[in-house]
Amino acid sequence: AVVSTQSTGKEAMVMEPWMEIEITAPDGSSGAVLQSMTKRRGIVKSLDIKEGICTVYARAPLQGMFGYTTELRSITQGTGLFTMEFSAYEAVEEDDQAQMIAQYRESKAYKNQGSSENV
Numbered sequence: 001a002v003v004s005t006q007s008t009g010k011e012a013m014v015m016e017p018w019m020e021i022e023i024t025a026p027d028g029s030s031g032a033v034l035q036s037m038t039k040r041r042g043i044v045k046s047l048d049i050k051e052g053i054c055t056v057y058a059r060a061p062l063q064g065m066f067g068y069t070t071e072l073r074s075i076t077q078g079t080g081l082f083t084m085e086f087s088a089y090e091a092v093e094e095d096d097q098a099q100m101i102a103q104y105r106e107s108k109a110y111k112n113q114g115s116s117e118n119v
């Protein structure tokens with residue numbers, strides 16, 4: 001999503017959905033689970049280990065979570081589970097925004113609309 005801020009005079013920014021995530025897995029795979037979240041730009045909020053089960057509470061961008069079910073099953077030998085729900089929209093990092101805008105400007109969609117629109 002692109003948020004226009006014409007009324008405030010600030011530049012428009014690209015926003016992305018972030019998710020609240022809860023992962024449950026055997027405690028022996030907690031390190032691999034934490035690493036998998038970091039790899040997906042996730043932020044681990046807390047880790048609980050009780051009776052051989054670890055529960056990881058984290059936040060991550062939705063884009064980074066595509067394919068996570070397969071990875072989690074792989075690192076937990078099929079025993080890991082996770083749930084996620086929408087948390088908020090947050091600004092995409094500046095470097096990523098610049099790359100996204102450049103890719104869009106190279107796309108057919110941008111070229112077909114003419115040069116009258118500023119993006």
